[in-house]
Amino acid sequence: MAIRFSVLLLGIVCLFGVQRAGAERAAPNDAQLHSAAGTLEKTTKAGWVQFDQREFMFFAAGKVWEEAQSTCMDYDAHLASVHSDREDAFIKRLIWNHVGSDRPSWLGGYNSHVVPSRWFWTDESAFDFNSWTPGQPDGSGHCLQTNFKGGWDDLVCERNLPFVCARGISRGAERAAPNDAQPHSAAGPLEKNTKAGWIQFDQREFMFFAAGKVWEEAQSTCMDYDANLASVHSDREDAFIKRLIWNHVGSDRPSWLGGYNSPVVPSRWYWTDGSVFDFNSWTQGQPDGSGHCLQTNFKGGWDDLVCERNLPFVCARGISRGAERAAPNDAQLHSAAGADAAVGGDLKLSAAAGTLEKNTKAGWIQFDQREFMFFAAGKVWEEAQSTCMDYDAHLASVHSDREDAFIKRLIWNHVGSDRPSWLGGYNSHVVPSRWYWTDASVFDFNSWTQGQPDGSGHCLQTNFKGGWDDLDCNQNLPFVCARGKRRGV
Incomplete structure (x- = not known):
């Protein structure tokens, strides 16, 4: 009443x-x-x-x-x-x-x-x-x-x-895309693609993004467009990319490309699109071991740089060259249910969570009937959920102690600490005691830290004093996405 x-x-x-x-x-x-x-x-x-x-x-x-x-x-x-x-x-x-x-x-x-x-x-x-x-x-x-x-x-x-x-419904006739003047260089014929912002060169399309991002986020943005950070296979392509950058910002702005090396074998370099690393334009004295990700326009050439730097970047999509090869995080993973194995020669998973095995798509780790990925770049909860949805996923729901232990180990293996991170839980402003998962599965398990939730927020973070916490959704945290079979209705 x-x-x-x-x-x-x-x-x-x-x-x-x-x-x-x-x-x-x-x-x-x-x-x-x-x-x-x-x-x-x-x-x-x-x-x-x-x-x-x-x-x-x-x-x-x-x-x-x-x-x-x-x-x-x-x-x-x-x-x-x-x-x-x-x-x-x-x-x-x-x-x-x-x-x-x-x-x-x-x-x-x-x-x-x-x-x-x-x-x-x-x-x-x-x-x-x-x-x-x-x-x-x-x-x-x-x-x-x-x-x-x-x-x-x-x-x-x-x-x-x-x-x-x-x-x-879109109105009006088609028109030129942003930055619609064609780049000119000695690189070869260029033509504007019909999709806004993409410029065709030879058999691929390229786009420059001026907003600085860490290398991993830059690659994620490219993947949103069914692309990768650009690989380079000739002097012509290298010259074209440098001209593309110049035409956008009016300078030789250092920018991310798709190159990265292995922490285990630093002399071995790869491209994110899986193509062969058959060309290079290293500045004299580079790479010098100062980082694991490849930037262009460093003193006129390429440089290895720490991947956490915020740089603009160039994406490319279309025809990939060379044989398929292993992507980062691609070695098979096994937990306590099997043998530990390295991811990209680095990461090891060893939780009591169960058997883990690599998905065919780089970075996704299979556990039971779902695939999980950890994103280290902090975002507000809503943006984190949006990023997950870009991958046909949701912020992760949790339905057992095993899944909870797996997710905590996944975070630890990426950042070396129990970093507080977003999961997919949220509550109702009308009935705060009622919690839901973004994937619409039943909220049939919890791991709240003692005294939580305390009404301090409407979104769920893990690794708060060892368990879960309700937090203000506008906080920037890393996050875990999950996709595949979900539980409940």
Whole structure:
């Protein structure tokens, strides 16, 4: 009876708040929204809101424009294009409903460095509407933000802003991709690919990403596009890649390529795409053993660098050369149920968890009926889950002591410590005592540290004083993904 009274009281308070605001407004990502934009209705996919013929989602975590666009593409979407006052009003209301303010946020507009007055949308629709604030654009940047003094503004693309993605029906004719002037070099014929941002050279397509990432995250980003960090097989390809970088940033910016060596045999180098390491362009005196990952544009050539440095990077996709070969983390793994074996000559798994064996895809480790991967780069919980979904996976659920022990050993083997890391657990803001897994399996096991959960957060981390803890979801932590057969309904 007390619960029903509380719910009724909450409804009255919410209704009173809405009436005071002068318009109906539902909770973020949930109920129907009404504004001057027209009728909005929630779609069946969590977080996406349908307006007219498209679905929209607001992401509150700030990112540079390029990374924001990359995140949208993870959802088969783009940073939002806008084609009418109604759409513009809807997007502003969507932002307000999430953060309670007119927060400046990225949209999908960008201009050409060659012709700054020409603006485009990332979804390749026609730029047939604008809502520029008076005096804008003023040439201060190449990317489009909304909610600048009530309208749009051109801003430097490296600013971290929240953003709005949209997917569905695209409008207008096809147009040139970002950075659409063709690179010119002695490398050979280049032609723009029809997919935004990719440049074709010989039998492969290449894309430069200006936002700095550690080598592992850079490779992960490339894989989101069915690509790898670029391999290089000739002076022509090497010259092309250097020119591609120059055309984007106007300098010989040091950037990641796909080369890496083995900690066991440092003189042996590999490419992430599995092709033969049949060409090199090492700067004199390199590699000198200072790192395990390959950067270009170090004093004109290549260098071995610590993999944790944040650098821009070049991805490539298409025809791979040479015979297939083992990828990092590819030796078979066995736990206490079998013999220990090295991963990439380095990692050993020896938990009482059971039999582990390598999956055919680099980095995934099979345990029982599922595959697991640890990501060392810290992300907020929502971004970590998004990264897992890029691999058709979820943040890991746990259903037994064996699985719990395996996951803790997996983390230890990567970072050499019991690093607190995200798992897939989350609770309801309405009923905090109720916990769920992102893979929709039954929450039939727990390993809470004594005194936890204590209501300090809504997302589940492991390795908190040996067990689990509820933590603020906006903390940056490494994380474990899992995919395959799940338990329960």
